[in-house]
Amino acid sequence: MRKMKWIFFGYLALVAIIVGGIGASLAITPRRDPHTLYVSYAVNIKSFDSAELYDTTSSQIAGQVFECLYNYMPDKRPFELFPELATTMPTVSGDGRILSIPIRRGVHYYDPEHAVFADGMGPEVSAADFIFAWKRIASFQLASPNYSGLFQGRVRGLDDWWRYTRQTPEDQIDWDRPVAGLRAPDKFTLVIELDRPTPQFVYSLAQVSSAPVSKAAADHWKGKLRRHPIGSGPYCLAEHLQEQRIVLAVNPVYRGETGSNGHASPKRPQITRIQMEYFVEELPSWLLFQQGRFDINGIPKESFSQAINVDNGTLTPQMEAAGIRLLKTPMPAVQYIGINMRDPVMGKNLPLRQAISMAFDRKKYVQVYLNGRGRPAIGPIPPEFETFDPDAINPNTVFDPRAARQKVKEAEAINGGPIPVLSLLLPGTDTRYRQMADFMVSQIASIGLTIRPEHRTWARFQEMIDAREAQMYALGWQADYPDEQTFLQLFYSKNAVERGVNATGYSNAEFDALYERAIQLPPTPERKVLYEHMESIVVRDCPWILTHYPTAYTLYYEWVKNFQINTYAHGLRAYQSLDESAHRDRFKHP
Amino acid sequence: MWSYLVRRILWTIPITLSVVLFTFTMFTLVASDPARSYAGKMATDADLVAIRHRMGIDKPVWLNIRHARLTGSVAAAFDSQFFDTLLFRFPESMRYQESVWSLMKSKAPVSFSIQFPVFVIELGMQIIASLWCARHRGRMGDLAVTFLCVLGMSVPALSIYMVAQWLLAVKWQLFPIAGWDSGLAAVHFMAMPILVSVICRMGAGTRFYRTVVLEEMGADYVRTAKSKGVGTSGIYLTHVMRNVMIPILTRTVTALPTLFLGALFLERLFQIPGVGSLLVESIFNNDRPVVMVVTYAMSVSYCMALLLTDICYTIADPRVRLR
Numbered sequence: 021m022r023k024m025k026w027i028f029f030g031y032l033a034l035v036a037i038i039v040g041g042i043g044a045s046l047a048i049t050p051r052r053d054p055h056t057l058y059v060s061y062a063v064n065i066k067s068f069d070s071a072e073l074y075d076t077t078s079s080q081i082a083g084q085v086f087e088c089l090y091n092y093m094p095d096k097r098p099f100e101l102f103p104e105l106a107t108t109m110p111t112v113s114g115d116g117r118i119l120s121i122p123i124r125r126g127v128h129y130y131d132p133e134h135a136v137f138a139d140g141m142g143p144e145v146s147a148a149d150f151i152f153a154w155k156r157i158a159s160f161q162l163a164s165p166n167y168s169g170l171f172q173g174r175v176r177g178l179d180d181w182w183r184y185t186r187q188t189p190e191d192q193i194d195w196d197r198p199v200a201g202l203r204a205p206d207k208f209t210l211v212i213e214l215d216r217p218t219p220q221f222v223y224s225l226a227q228v229s230s231a232p233v234s235k236a237a238a239d240h241w242k243g244k245l246r247r248h249p250i251g252s253g254p255y256c257l258a259e260h261l262q263e264q265r266i267v268l269a270v271n272p273v274y275r276g277e278t279g280s281n282g283h284a285s286p287k288r289p290q291i292t293r294i295q296m297e298y299f300v301e302e303l304p305s306w307l308l309f310q311q312g313r314f315d316i317n318g319i320p321k322e323s324f325s326q327a328i329n330v331d332n333g334t335l336t337p338q339m340e341a342a343g344i345r346l347l348k349t350p351m352p353a354v355q356y357i358g359i360n361m362r363d364p365v366m367g368k369n370l371p372l373r374q375a376i377s378m379a380f381d382r383k384k385y386v387q388v389y390l391n392g393r394g395r396p397a398i399g400p401i402p403p404e405f406e407t408f409d410p411d412a413i414n415p416n417t418v419f420d421p422r423a424a425r426q427k428v429k430e431a432e433a434i435n436g437g438p439i440p441v442l443s444l445l446l447p448g449t450d451t452r453y454r455q456m457a458d459f460m461v462s463q464i465a466s467i468g469l470t471i472r473p474e475h476r477t478w479a480r481f482q483e484m485i486d487a488r489e490a491q492m493y494a495l496g497w498q499a500d501y502p503d504e505q506t507f508l509q510l511f512y513s514k515n516a517v518e519r520g521v522n523a524t525g526y527s528n529a530e531f532d533a534l535y536e537r538a539i540q541l542p543p544t545p546e547r548k549v550l551y552e553h554m555e556s557i558v559v560r561d562c563p564w565i566l567t568h569y570p571t572a573y574t575l576y577y578e579w580v581k582n583f584q585i586n587t588y589a590h591g592l593r594a595y596q597s598l599d600e601s602a603h604r605d606r607f608k609h610p
Numbered sequence: 611m612w613s614y615l616v617r618r619i620l621w622t623i624p625i626t627l628s629v630v631l632f633t634f635t636m637f638t639l640v641a642s643d644p645a646r647s648y649a650g651k652m653a654t655d656a657d658l659v660a661i662r663h664r665m666g667i668d669k670p671v672w673l674n675i676r677h678a679r680l681t682g683s684v685a686a687a688f689d690s691q692f693f694d695t696l697l698f699r700f701p702e703s704m705r706y707q708e709s710v711w712s713l714m715k716s717k718a719p720v721s722f723s724i725q726f727p728v729f730v731i732e733l734g735m736q737i738i739a740s741l742w743c744a745r746h747r748g749r750m751g752d753l754a755v756t757f758l759c760v761l762g763m764s765v766p767a768l769s770i771y772m773v774a775q776w777l778l779a780v781k782w783q784l785f786p787i788a789g790w791d792s793g794l795a796a797v798h799f800m801a802m803p804i805l806v807s808v809i810c811r812m813g814a815g816t817r818f819y820r821t822v823v824l825e826e827m828g829a830d831y832v833r834t835a836k837s838k839g840v841g842t843s844g845i846y847l848t849h850v851m852r853n854v855m856i857p858i859l860t861r862t863v864t865a866l867p868t869l870f871l872g873a874l875f876l877e878r879l880f881q882i883p884g885v886g887s888l889l890v891e892s893i894f895n896n897d898r899p900v901v902m903v904v905t906y907a908m909s910v911s912y913c914m915a916l917l918l919t920d921i922c923y924t925i926a927d928p929r930v931r932l933r
Contacts, residue, residue, distance in 0.1 A: 163660035304788035479642030
């Protein structure tokens with residue numbers, strides 16, 4: 021009995037210690053630093069190694085640390101490049117194959133840990149650093165996911181380098197082995213020789229993954245470079261706790277001004293620290309945003325009506341009164357349902373594709389399922405591109421169930437009988453995809469057709485598309501650079517190989533001829549006419565059931581000044597500032 | 611006893627191997643290409659070949675006969691995906707880009723720091739509540755506790771988490787909504803996950819122990835103790851408690867491995883970077899090395915927990931002998 025009493029009191033003491041300790045900790049609320057921007061992020065950051073940067077979130081965060089040869093002017097529309105680590109735009113040879121780029125002098129790497137460079141300041145960024153960085157991307161052993169997107173089949177000799185690294189063990193790779201298309205005639209001049217004229221290549225030089233890498237840093241950290249980024253951008257990595265927090269601090273050797281024809285950023289960014297908390301679920305970060313713990317946030321679907329007047333798409337009075345502001349950003353993207361053009365039912369039956377497209381009520385879909393966060397699509401190229409004509413009418417995207425039913429009759433005649441059950445492949449099982457499938461099924465049922473939704477994981481979805489096993493599939497495409505070619509490449513027949521970007525297998529000789537002509541041209545009125553013609557061919561042939569152009573809704577507090585979104589640019593935080601007195605006035609917590 | 615322990619440890623080997631073999635086979639046969647999950651939308655064959663090489667999934671699945679023929683070494687035949695798994699030659703996690711062991715080392719203490727207080731608090735409260743209910747069987751208090759237990763078991767844990775977040779953190783601002791910090795600062799974020807976990811788990815345990823205690827209350831030794839004049843507290847705390855230790859041990863010791871493995875939804879919703887959220891993310895992202903290591907850890911620790919339970923039986927009940 022006495023023993024049991026001791027056990028009981030011992031237990032009570034343990035519980036009291038636990039409860040007391042936790043209770044005491046609640047009184048210690050972390051202080052809010054007036055010069056820190058607090059935001060959340062939802063995607064686990066795989067790597068800070070520029071060669072391994074692939075997803076949008078990683079690129080946006082690492083884009084504060086790294087600089088590239090070129091960047092986009094933050095607030096200029098149409099989008100325009102300016103030289104960042106280059107001093108001018110590239111000088112292009114007469115045949116359009118050789119680009120000569122002078123590198124800015126006096127730009128230094130910064131090592132925040134002082135592990136590679138004793139006083140933190142690294143050597144000057146030089147042409148050799150770009151060549152080294154790009155060789156790393158094209159190294160088989162590194163398996164960079166950026167090789168195909170940036171360089172494969174473009175730079176002379178780089179594919180041979182890839183083959184060489186495939187045959188060579190990682191520790192025996194000769195990094196000084198020359199690549200014919202990458203040369204540094206002097207320390208600050210970079211010459212790139214392309215296999216064929218590619219005017220879009222310059223956009224690759226503005227992607228964060230093309231940033232220069234210091235060989236000394238790579239040699240020091242080896243595989244751990246992904247945790248120890250050393251760049252020349254406005255910020256450096258101060259802390260990274262996996263799936264928890266990323267803290268960026270101002271780079272003390274950042275030079276600021278980027279050039280006479282570039283957009284000027286201050287020498288020392290006004291936001292001196294950026295604290296990013298990892299929140300995979302939307303709801304907790306939304307609640308923290310409402311408490312003023314985060315400065316910028318998106319809007320979860322289930323809380324949309326709390327933030328936005330559904331009737332007119334403006335902020336609710338409560339949000340306005342809380343000092344919250346709304347930024348609507350049309351994304352350079354299009355969402356669609358792709359058609360497998362090699363499918364025996366869909367591929368040869370234009371009226372069937374048109375019928376499905378006409379039966380899809382885009383306005384209702386955008387309003388009901390996307391809370392108005394988008395715009396009905398009328399062509400494969402979204403707004404913000406030069407060729408986009410908001411007044412254009414695409415008869416296939418006009419909601420017309422009667423005309424759709426007529427098209428179904430034509431389709432049945434071509435098919436030689438009733439249309440069988442059609443399948444729609446979706447890359448996920450979450451609510452968004454289920455709702456989309458339900459809507460599609462009900463819309464198409466109204467014209468007498470049946471669709472069977474099939475939900476798959478992203479990887480399985482990709483495999484099925486590669487194997488042409490999908491009849492129809494829901495997908496989207498976001499532009500990597502502000503050139504219509506990024507969308508039109510999706511219809512070029514030579515890209516319809518296995519794992520090519522033309523996943524529909526669409527093929528049109530006239531389109532191909534125009535495409536081959538257009539991609540060799542610099543941005544000229546002639547090229548614009550070709551792009552418009554190509555788009556009209558795609559609209560006519562209807563290999564995609566276009567759904568919408570998405571619009572991002574972002575909320576931010578009034579104390580965040582000069583907040584803007586530019587989907588292509590990097591390092592934007594350097595242009596922003598904080599009015600902390602506004603925060604103190606509004607919220608009780610420190 | 612020692613021969614029993616050695617036998618049990620030896621039995622652990624085929625059990626663990628079977629679990630690993632089953633998991634590996636399922637992943638190989640059913641799961642999608644992990645390189646595809648990693649590579650992204652524009653990956654070409656060249657990208658995928660390189661990524662598969664780095665992941666080690668360009669090797670044959672079971673036996674590398676070709677490699678053995680080329681080298682003339684029988685040992686080379688075991689240079690395959692299966693033997694890599696079996697011999698703990700796990701590649702780095704493709705999602706986290708670091709060794710799986712270092713991931714486990716950093717995340718297991720986080721899960722433990724939540725699950726251990728939950729375990730301690732809930733176990734004691736469950737036993738106290740069940741003894742109290744058994745003593746007041748059929749009265750209002752017993753009915754009320756039983757009702758609350760059933761309610762707690764019926765409402766999905768996720769709903770309780772979300773209501774708690776809204777009520778306790780947003781409305782009353784008693785706790786931080788979610789988040790984590792390193793070191794001792796993490797304690798600040800522990801209160802609410804611990805509180806809601808205890809609430810969610812109280813019901814099932816209390817109901818179970820109440821039934822066990824009630825069963826013992828009808829036993830002959832309780833009647834004898836009463837006739838000898840032993841007080842109610844003495845009957846419950848000395849006689850009954852000793853006899854209900856076997857089911858309590860079975861339930862609690864086998865729960866020990868979960869202290870390190872965390873809770874899947876709890877960690878996700880409260881943004882706790884523990885093993886539970888690691889496992890969820892890894893399954894969603896087809897991160898095979900992580901899932902294999904966690905499976906390994908789970909099967910080994912569960913086998914060890916069962917062994918520990920057997921040993922504890924002999925301490926709790928001297929009549930039990932391990933042979």
